[in-house]
Amino acid sequence: MNGSLQHNGVDVGSVVAVNGASSSNGILVKDETHPQTSFKHISKKDEDIVRLIGQHLRGLGLNRTAEELIAESGCSLEHPSAGKFRSHIMAGEWHKAEVDLTELRGLIEDQDGINKMRFLILEQKYLEYLEDGCVFEALHCIRDELTPLKHNTERVHKLTSYMMCSNPTDLRDQADWLGKGQKSRQILMEKLQNFLPPTVMLPPRRLQTLLNQAIELQKQKCPFHNSKCDDNEVSFLSDHFCCKIWMVMSLTNGRGSEFNVYSVRPIQSLS
Numbered sequence: 001m002n003g004s005l006q007h008n009g010v011d012v013g014s015v016v017a018v019n020g021a022s023s024s025n026g027i028l029v030k031d032e033t034h035p036q037t038s039f040k041h042i043s044k045k046d047e048d049i050v051r052l053i054g055q056h057l058r059g060l061g062l063n064r065t066a067e068e069l070i071a072e073s074g075c076s077l078e079h080p081s082a083g084k085f086r087s088h089i090m091a092g093e094w095h096k097a098e099v100d101l102t103e104l105r106g107l108i109e110d111q112d113g114i115n116k117m118r119f120l121i122l123e124q125k126y127l128e129y130l131e132d133g134c135v136f137e138a139l140h141c142i143r144d145e146l147t148p149l150k151h152n153t154e155r156v157h158k159l160t161s162y163m164m165c166s167n168p169t170d171l172r173d174q175a176d177w178l179g180k181g182q183k184s185r186q187i188l189m190e191k192l193q194n195f196l197p198p199t200v201m202l203p204p205r206r207l208q209t210l211l212n213q214a215i216e217l218q219k220q221k222c223p224f225h226n227s228k229c230d231d232n233e234v235s236f237l238s239d240h241f242c243c244k245i246w247m248v249m250s251l252t253n254g255r256g257s258e259f260n261v262y263s264v265r266p267i268q269s270l271s
Contacts, residue, residue, distance in 0.1 A: 042073065050075045052207040059205060079107065082201040089189050090182065094125040104196070113195040115151050122146045124188045126159060128180045131168045138163065211236055 042050070050073045057066040058077075070077060078086075085100035098118060105114055122145050129138035146156055165171040168179065178184040190204045203209070215236075222242050 042075070047073075047075050051077050051202060052210070055202050056205075056207045078202065079104075079200040081107070082196060085192075086189060086201070089121070089192065090185050092128065092180075092185065094121060097121055104200070107197065107200045108195055109197065110195065115149055117192050117195050119146065119149055119151045120188060120191055122149075123155075123159065124184065127162070127171070127175060127177055127184075130162060130165070130171055131180050135163070 054066045054069050054077045081103040088097040088100055126138050126141045142160055162171055162175055165174055172179050193201055193204055218239055
């Protein structure tokens, strides 16, 4: 049986020993570079890094590469129930997604979060019914599913008003919604992820968030930082450092008549 982490007494399965055995401080995987050694140890920190890279690769659409990384490292990007939940949300299989919520209940610290997650799912379901012209199904959803949750009554009233929309375009405009499809479901999924601990499912674009935080910290520590510096020009491959600017004023007849600006870059070590 694979070793795994525990959350609220429930197996969260954030570590799966695909290629070897699990460890409480990380995982053990087969070391293909040293045949005489059966396993090599991947620390918890390295495991987290692998998960971040895997998530980023998936975000770039490099799914095959991400799967190879998962298989070779033995790290699972997310809890199996969370992965199933994501698939059902993106496929618009709302009933199955609600069943998944029952499985995830023990993994969520804020138990009120289950109601909030269910509300978000039913909201998307309701809007998709309206866009498809399924008025009776939409009415059933808001009357028999959303309203009994007794959550965000003001929002329920607003959702009810969308029944008066004359066409799908009007609905999307009034609801400030992208419409049925992958884009709106992805936005929904990112909202739902906020309720799940990172051991179960990583927050959206976590690697990008961490890199941006690192860049911001480097900017704060840069003694000559130029606030007009374009973030697109900042590289992740080296520390950020703005060049020092010296302003020299030439004087003519006691008055400043012209300005010369010299850019002085820090000397790089040649060793």
